[in-house]
Amino acid sequence: MSAQREMKEKNPWHTPVTIIITVIGVIAIVALVTVAVLQNRPVPQKYKYGIVLDAGSSHTALYIYAWPAEKDNNTGRVQQTHSCKVKGKGISSYASEPLKAGESLKLCMQEAEQKVPRKRHHQTPLYLGATAGMRLLNMENSKASEKVFQAVGAALQKFPFSYQGARILSGQEEGAFGWVTVNYLDDRLKQGLETIGALDLGGASTQISFVSDNYDGSESPSNSVTFRLYGNDYNLYTHSFLCYGKDQVLRLALAHQTQSGPTTILDPCFHPGYTETKNYSVLYDSPCVSDRKPLEDPVTFIHNGQGNFQQCQEVVKSVFNFTTCKYSQCSFNGVFQPHLQGPFGAFSAYYFVMNFLNLTDTSIPLETVKEKLTSYCATPWKEIVKQHPNVKLSYLAEYCFSGTYIITLLTEGYNFTSKSYSDIKFIKKIKGSDAGWTLGYMLNLTNMIPAEAPDTPPLPHAGYVSIVTVMALLLFILFIVSLRPLWPSCSKQPQIV
Ligand SMILES: Nc1ccn([C@@H]2O[C@H](COP(=O)(O)OP(=O)(O)O)[C@@H](O)[C@H]2O)c(=O)n1
Numbered sequence: 062m063s064a065q066r067e068m069k070e071k072n073p074w075h076t077p078v079t080i081i082i083t084v085i086g087v088i089a090i091v092a093l094v095t096v097a098v099l100q101n102r103p104v105p106q107k108y109k110y111g112i113v114l115d116a117g118s119s120h121t122a123l124y125i126y127a128w129p130a131e132k133d134n135n136t137g138r139v140q141q142t143h144s145c146k147v148k149g150k151g152i153s154s155y156a157s158e159p160l161k162a163g164e165s166l167k168l169c170m171q172e173a174e175q176k177v178p179r180k181r182h183h184q185t186p187l188y189l190g191a192t193a194g195m196r197l198l199n200m201e202n203s204k205a206s207e208k209v210f211q212a213v214g215a216a217l218q219k220f221p222f223s224y225q226g227a228r229i230l231s232g233q234e235e236g237a238f239g240w241v242t243v244n245y246l247d248d249r250l251k252q253g254l255e256t257i258g259a260l261d262l263g264g265a266s267t268q269i270s271f272v273s274d275n276y277d278g279s280e281s282p283s284n285s286v287t288f289r290l291y292g293n294d295y296n297l298y299t300h301s302f303l304c305y306g307k308d309q310v311l312r313l314a315l316a317h318q319t320q321s322g323p324t325t326i327l328d329p330c331f332h333p334g335y336t337e338t339k340n341y342s343v344l345y346d347s348p349c350v351s352d353r354k355p356l357e358d359p360v361t362f363i364h365n366g367q368g369n370f371q372q373c374q375e376v377v378k379s380v381f382n383f384t385t386c387k388y389s390q391c392s393f394n395g396v397f398q399p400h401l402q403g404p405f406g407a408f409s410a411y412y413f414v415m416n417f418l419n420l421t422d423t424s425i426p427l428e429t430v431k432e433k434l435t436s437y438c439a440t441p442w443k444e445i446v447k448q449h450p451n452v453k454l455s456y457l458a459e460y461c462f463s464g465t466y467i468i469t470l471l472t473e474g475y476n477f478t479s480k481s482y483s484d485i486k487f488i489k490k491i492k493g494s495d496a497g498w499t500l501g502y503m504l505n506l507t508n509m510i511p512a513e514a515p516d517t518p519p520l521p522h523a524g525y526v527s528i529v530t531v532m533a534l535l536l537f538i539l540f541i542v543s544l545r546p547l548w549p550s551c552s553k554q555p556q557i558v
């Protein structure tokens with residue numbers, strides 16, 4: 062009995078020091094694990110918002126962007142959370158009734174009020190950028206364009222957002238911000254990867270923007286935009302061709318065909334059997350074509366389709382000027398263009414048209430694309446209408462022309478070859494956000510892309526917490542092991558006799 066008591070008294074685990082150390086150790090482990098778990102628990106995410114209105118020549122669209130509020134600007138990913146297509150035409154079409162331009166935006170703005178949490182309304186910046194439609198109106202009638210902007214500004218200021226103004230983007234801005242958008246969405250900038258070129262086709266202008274290794278900006282400086290983003294320097298080539306959006310080129314092509322004065326034209330870019338009586342005044346109602354207006358013309362002309370892709374290409378080629386180039390190389394109209402380089406993303410009308418024609422797959426050889434267009438254009442109008450009962454006739458009539466224009470612009474205009482054609486991807490969205498200039502515009506105006514790479518800690522937070530926990534556990538085990546001489550099994554067992 063006394064021997065047993067002696068043993069109990071000598072059991073080192075029962076000394077107050079070991080008990081205290083063990084308790085502290087256990088508490089420390091529990092505390093560490095709790096901290097590690099709590100720190101990495103997903104917290105409900107709060108977002109900040111930004112709204113951009115793209116006032117294009119054919120229509121206006123509203124985009125809402127959101128990004129995590131907690132993370133600083135350098136790490137938060139901006140995403141499109143909502144878009145709204147404004148009913149009716151572009152704001153430039155309201156030149157004679159500017160107030161209606163403002164009114165047209167109301168429904169989409171009300172939708173934005175619903176989509177952005179009320180608490181965030183006041184700190185949500187709201188921008189409106191207008192492109193080629195307003196550029197043309199401004200050239201034609203600057204007073205009318207001012208009035209449209211006044212009306213649009215007054216309408217937008219009635220909403221609870223932080224209105225940042227409405228303005229016309231320059232062609233360079235439109236091209237460069239489109240390039241920023243696609244490269245930002247594809248994560249090319251932060252990682253300093255090879256960039257994607259951007260091809261944007263609108264109704265009234267078209268943009269091409271890309272980085273080329275043998276272009277330093279010295280030849281034709283007006284085509285050069287330099288950026289420093291996340292610590293990398295970019296020398297971007299960009300050009301915007303005003304009047305070379307697909308709607309203006311259609312006018313140019315028609316003007317070309319009606320110039321010699323016949324009141325009936327047989328248009329190879331429209332389907333056989335298509336026939337419409339059109340107004341000359343509507344055709345020439347644009348600064349892109351007004352200088353080609355014949356002095357005397359009848360009020361109307363009859364527009365008949367013929368459906369011949371090859372001849373249509375000849376008509377389209379006639380709207381490009383290839384005769385002069387004062388630089389080492391040009392695209393068309395005497396505009397400098399360096400050697401094409403790298404993958405390209407083609408969006409906006411490039412996508413809409415090629416998607417309608419089932420030609421977005423650029424692994425289809427260019428020759429096959431041309432064959433498909435040849436057979437599509439040659440399909441009688443009646444059949445086309447039967448095949449697409451839900452497409453508006455005015456849009457449906459133009460796909461043969463638009464497809465032909467796209468292929469001609471890419472190959473004859475920009476010099477894409479049968480080989481480099483496959484470098485192009487026709488895209489609508491990247492990771493859920495629309496490709497277009499609006500996101501790049503907002504990122505720039507909110508300084509959301511830093512010039513220098515952010516200083517990142519060598520370890521991510523979770524890695525840091527895990528390593529500290531593991532090290533602490535190891536130290537604790539080491540400590541316990543160092544007490545080994547005091548362990549009951551190691552201490553001399555009392556002999557019980
Ligand atoms: N679903 C759609 C939407 C637009 N589009 C065309 O895409 C072009 C968009 O041009 P835009 O209004 O942005 O004009 P710009 O100001 O960029 O020149 C227009 O030619 C529209 O007709 C289309 O083909 N299908």
Ligand SMILES: [Ca+2]
Binds near residue numbers: 192262263264
């Ligand atoms: Ca556009």
